[in-house]
Amino acid sequence: MSAGLAEQQQALLLALWQPRQPDAIATAAAHVESVTAAGQRHWQRGLHAYRSNGQELAQRTLAAAYPVVASLIGPDDFSRMARQLWQQYPPVQGDLGQWGQPLARLLASLPELTQAEPYLADVATVEWALHRAATAADAQADFASFSLLAEGDPAQLNLVLSPGLFILDSGYPVASIINAHLLGEPTLAEAGRRLEAQAAESVVVWREGLKPRLRQADAGEATFLAAVQEGQSLADSLSSAPAFDFTGWLASAVQSGLLVGARGPTQ
């Protein structure tokens, strides 16, 4: 590993990301060719071009992952948020699809936004789950394995859930807010009424075929699914959620791709 080149590269990244840090620009300047006055002006302009490109990229990337947050806070605040996230939580990988998860944390730390819309962080958390579910591994339902549910001992059975499955217990009607924006069902007016009524919703995110899905969880469903995700047996998962109607849930869970298989003790 070469110390000289590494230092040069660190200096340029620092000047791009933390230009206000003392000496960041001066240190980078020492690594840049700018022998003429025009060259001096040009390298600063070049640095600005890289920074602008990064900020545009941040906005585009974030808008693709968080369309509902963008719609809720409006373009100006969303652009500001994207720039702030880019600065505070810069990318660590070359796939920008992986970048943006800390938006919920950032939103939660901004009282000027969350006082008016306290559900923003939960909306962001669920939108990120939808974003990740979109590229989760494909799953083929193992229909033959469902016979185990009739024949096997529930204490020895584990359920296999949709890849990308995510659950959130929210104090706000988050599923209603997001689906109102993305699908128009419920209507925005109805989502607003649920918000006014301080309705709390547990949310389930999963993938149905190639489509990421989101809905409000049934009574006890979130607790049940959390237990299954932890690797608990079917019997223990059911015990943890006594209000959950497993029999009523099963057919639609298979049909919608939320449940993709069952595993016995030897599998």
Added chain:
Amino acid sequence: MNAVGIGWRHPHYRELLEGQPPLDFIEVHSENFFGEGGAALKVLEQARQTYPVSLHGVGLGLGSAAGIDGWHLERLAALIDRIDPVRVSDHACFARAVLGGVPRHASDLLPLPFNDEALSVLCCNVQQVQERLRRRLLVENLSAYVTLQGSDRSETEFLGELARRTGCHLLVDVNNIYVNSLNARLAGDGPDPLAECESWLDALPAEAVGEIHLAGHCVLDDIVIDDHGSRVAEPVWQLYQHALQRFGPVPTLVEWDTALPPLAVLLNEAQRARDVSRLVWASA
């Protein structure tokens, strides 16, 4: 005739799949298909049934002194296994560095100085990638908005030596060369841009060139930006003709990444690339 393709971006997914216009290949950005599953991969697999696919990366950071991100390389390897691309390429740039003990990725193509140290890092990283992927990589020249200190040779000597040492091929972005020469002139450091670019092309080892990229750029008052957001500029078409005369019938890609026009405009640009090729071979 050389193969001519276009960059295939999200707004054109459906139209290309439905219309299946005659193209020799399509190119996608590898990182957009790094997911383990989902709709994007399915669509790419569908396109692969009709077109050879070139995987063009923007994130490996092949010149990074911090090395190659193992996760990135494994995702690329998985994508290659799935798609069986006709070519795999990335850039002669750095992108990764460790700041305060934390890795960072620039999400941009940042320049290298042209010296032994940078060449050694670049060769080492390219070798690592080629060995893991078990295939030859194509490495593209950059458009750069700053020039790092410490260069002791020309960019063409640097790239030629990279190809010689690693066996990689070079992907010559003609627009990038032209943008660099325009910016050098704005910085008070450039002679006639076209003549400079022709010299650049002439200095490259022709046998190492495996692909050519064409794209548009944006001329501002104080800088020229390689934004891939417009038609290929006339001087770049002239340079393309020169490049074909020099390098022979290498595959050529028309890139368009921002302010995407209707697909017909890209196809029209691809047709112009074919017309230039025809002209070159007719006069050869």
